[in-house]
Amino acid sequence: xxxxxxxxxxxxxxxxxxxxxxxxxxxxxxxxxxxxxxxxxxxxxxxxxxxxxxxxxxxxxxxxxxxxxxxxxxxxxxxxxxxxxxxxxxxxxxxxxxxxxxxxxxxxxxxxxxxxxxxxxxxxxxxxxxxxxxxxxxxxxxxxxxxxxxxxxxxxxxxxxxxxxxxxxxxxxxxxxxxxxxxxxxxxxxxxxxxxxxxxxxxxxxxxxxxxx
Amino acid sequence: xxxxxxxxxxxxxxxxxxxxxxxxxxxxxxxxxxxxxxxxxxxxxxxxxxxxxxxxxxxxxxxxxxxxxxxxxxxxxxxxxxxxxxxxxxxxxxxxxxxxxxxxxxxxxxxxxxxxxxxxxxxxxxxxxxxxxxxxxxxxxxxxxxxxxxxxxxxxxxxxxxxxxxxxxxxxxxxxxxxxxxxxxxxxxxxxxxxxxxxxxxxxxxxxxxxxxxxxxxxxxxxxxxxxxxxxxxxxxxxxxxxxxxxxxxxxxxxxxxxxxxxxxxxxxxxxxxxxxxxxxxxxxxxxxxxxxxxxxxxxxxxxxxxxxxxxxxxxxxxxxxxxxxxxxxxxxxxxxxxxxxxxxxxxxxxxxxxxxxxxxxxxxxxxxxxxxxxxxxxxxxxxxxxxxxxxxxxxxxxxxxxxxxxxxxxxxxxxxxxxxxxxxxxxxxxxxxxxxxxxxxxxx
Ligand SMILES: Nc1ncnc2c1ncn2[C@@H]1O[C@H](COP(=O)(O)OP(=O)(O)OP(=O)(O)O)[C@@H](O)[C@H]1O
Ligand SMILES: [Mg+2]
Numbered sequence: 001x002x003x004x005x006x007x008x009x010x011x012x013x014x015x016x017x018x019x020x021x022x023x024x025x026x027x028x029x030x031x032x033x034x035x036x037x038x039x040x041x042x043x044x045x046x047x048x049x050x051x052x053x054x055x056x057x058x059x060x061x062x063x064x065x066x067x068x069x070x071x072x073x074x075x076x077x078x079x080x081x082x083x084x085x086x087x088x089x090x091x092x093x094x095x096x097x098x099x100x101x102x103x104x105x106x107x108x109x110x111x112x113x114x115x116x117x118x119x120x121x122x123x124x125x126x127x128x129x130x131x132x133x134x135x136x137x138x139x140x141x142x143x144x145x146x147x148x149x150x151x152x153x154x155x156x157x158x159x160x161x162x163x164x165x166x167x168x169x170x171x172x173x174x175x176x177x178x179x180x181x182x183x184x185x186x187x188x189x190x191x192x193x194x195x196x197x198x199x200x201x202x203x204x205x206x207x208x209x210x211x212x213x
Numbered sequence: 214x215x216x217x218x219x220x221x222x223x224x225x226x227x228x229x230x231x232x233x234x235x236x237x238x239x240x241x242x243x244x245x246x247x248x249x250x251x252x253x254x255x256x257x258x259x260x261x262x263x264x265x266x267x268x269x270x271x272x273x274x275x276x277x278x279x280x281x282x283x284x285x286x287x288x289x290x291x292x293x294x295x296x297x298x299x300x301x302x303x304x305x306x307x308x309x310x311x312x313x314x315x316x317x318x319x320x321x322x323x324x325x326x327x328x329x330x331x332x333x334x335x336x337x338x339x340x341x342x343x344x345x346x347x348x349x350x351x352x353x354x355x356x357x358x359x360x361x362x363x364x365x366x367x368x369x370x371x372x373x374x375x376x377x378x379x380x381x382x383x384x385x386x387x388x389x390x391x392x393x394x395x396x397x398x399x400x401x402x403x404x405x406x407x408x409x410x411x412x413x414x415x416x417x418x419x420x421x422x423x424x425x426x427x428x429x430x431x432x433x434x435x436x437x438x439x440x441x442x443x444x445x446x447x448x449x450x451x452x453x454x455x456x457x458x459x460x461x462x463x464x465x466x467x468x469x470x471x472x473x474x475x476x477x478x479x480x481x482x483x484x485x486x487x488x489x490x491x492x493x494x495x496x497x498x499x500x501x502x503x504x505x506x507x508x509x510x511x512x513x514x515x516x517x518x519x520x521x522x523x524x525x526x527x528x529x530x531x532x533x534x535x536x537x538x539x540x541x542x543x544x545x546x547x548x549x550x551x552x553x554x555x556x557x558x559x560x561x562x563x564x565x566x567x568x569x570x571x572x573x574x575x576x577x578x579x580x581x582x583x584x585x586x587x588x589x590x591x592x593x594x595x596x597x598x599x600x601x602x603x604x605x606x607x608x609x610x611x612x613x614x615x616x617x618x619x620x621x622x623x624x625x626x627x628x629x630x631x632x633x634x635x636x637x638x639x640x641x642x643x644x645x646x647x648x649x650x651x652x653x654x655x656x657x658x
């Protein structure tokens with residue numbers, strides 16, 4: 001096992017980097033999308049149940065099935081991987097962003113309006129910072145999940161550690177099957193823990209001291 | 214159309230007063246006029262505000278009172294266009310508020326609501342600096358303004374400017390809320406139940422502070438309250454509203470107490486108007502008792518001896534700025550040796566506080582009296598419970614027999630004229646200092 005790792009050290013590190021990079025990019029994209037949709041939902045109240053339904057149902061779609069649907073549309077490689085991961089990453093952030101933005105006291109929002117803040121200023125400087133801890137919690141859930149989903153994306157020849165897992169699976173019974181699968185899985189777990197720690201730190205640094213728990 | 218008996222003549226007089234004031238003292242406020250304003254919320258048939266016409270004179274404090282749901286908040290929010298009238302116009306200093314961009318308009322109108330509603334993620338400094346920054350003030354000016362305002366509302370800038378709202382007490386938050394409302398020096402300040410969320414003693418202090426701030430700044434303040442006593446205490450005028458923002462009476466506190474326009478007002482103001490008049494009377498109008506004082510650090514036993522020989526039951530300990538620091542009984546003074554500042558809140562009222570407030574404080578106190586302070590919180594004397602009760606008895610007796618005009622429940626027309634003239638020259642208003650007590654109330658008995 002040790003030999004297996006030390007022989008492929010560079011390749012493992014490179015794949016770990018790719019894996020993380022895929023997840024982080026998808027998370028950034030997902031956060032922007034989720035906040036934009038959540039903002040729309042807070043303005044048009046009728047959309048709230050729709051958004052909630054999408055978050056709930058979306059998470060029940062098996063990622064393999066979704067990937068299967070994507071492949072004929074966008075081919076194989078990096079693009080379907082990014083789309084797949086972004087789709088799943090968006091859902092928990094969306095759910096939390098709706099809860100967070102809606103949870104900001106209407107009294108505060110009206111007070112901001114009464115003081116002469118523009119609609120955009122109120123969103124950017126009052127609503128978003130106050131909802132931020134909740135959104136960040138969604139982001140962390142999302143990051144954990146995305147690590148796993150990104151592994152699935154390897155099936156479409158996407159980048160990352162997922163390919164080790166698939167290689168292990170296709171070589172079942174072979175000499176290196178178990179080390180491949182173990183390195184892929186454990187590697188993803190380690191990355192997930194690291195990313196979570198970093199996000200926790202980011203969350204603390206970007207949340208105002210006045211509302212930190 | 215909401216017309217009360219006193220209303221027809223009101224706008225003219227009010228405007229005259231406003232002009233006279235602005236001529237000889239720095240009124241920074243602006244006149245607000247409601248002209249036949251109606252507001253019907255979508256989906257409702259009855260208007261929340263029905264043809265309201267009203268003039269709020271520049272530099273005055275007008276209190277909106279009335280039962281829940283009568284349209285106070287709606288009327289207030291139409292001034293800064295948080296609600297738009299269905300019909301009618303509102304002008305500030307003669308200018309239709311709809312002629313301006315709404316965010317621009319709001320930046321020049323202070324807005325303070327219950328609990329202060331500070332932004333919890335912003336420091337005290339950032340909360341206060343918000344509107345000045347929106348207006349593009351430079352950094353230095355913003356910073357000095359923040360400190361100036363914190364001083365104005367009685368919070369030490371060094372200590373409080375970097376705190377977050379959750380690190381403040383309710384009363385302190387409310388103070389910062391007021392500071393934030395005043396930040397860009399707006400001519401008009403709108404307040405919606407500003408002191409509703411704090412305990413009675415704190416509320417009374419905040420009211421006193423608002424009065425002294427107003428004495429200095431002369432803003433036009435429109436303040437909604439549920440509390441008729443607060444309205445009597447703070448208002449130059451009180452607007453009593455009925456369902457649909459119909460005016461039941463719009464007049465000075467003294468006139469409303471003396472001559473309620475109808476039974477609705479009578480009920481609202483409450484039956485015991487001689488007791489209500491306590492809210493029109495300042496602590497400074499009564500005799501204060503001298504007390505034995507000592508400095509922090511003095512010897513307790515010695516102070517106690519001095520108090521005994523003066524037949525006093527306690528010693529008042531002052532700090533180096535003559536502010537009350539402790540109020541100790543004789544035994545305690547002897548026991549502690551060196552006198553120190555007390556960690557407990559003292560029962561202190563400002564000399565401008567009303568007798569009502571003083572009574573409240575006494576009831577919460579353990580000494581049967583309260584300490585009275587003057588400028589810069591310097592100790593003036595002790596107001597004793599007996600002094601107040603005697604005064605009440607005199608009032609009631611005179612009200613019943615009607616044999617003396619001194620505490621006339623119904624001031625004559627002339628007296629009212631007199632007092633309003635006094636008002637204009639800047640002395641003798643009910644916000645005046647102790648030296649110039651209202652002439653219509655006569656000499657101290
Ligand atoms: N945003 C709104 N939409 C619809 N109706 C409203 C709205 N705000 C107030 N109302 C209605 O308008 C009427 C007046 O309300 P308003 O808030 O002005 O009363 P208020 O005098 O401030 O009462 P309170 O003392 O309880 O604060 C009430 O009947 C209320 O139900
Ligand atoms: Mg209200």
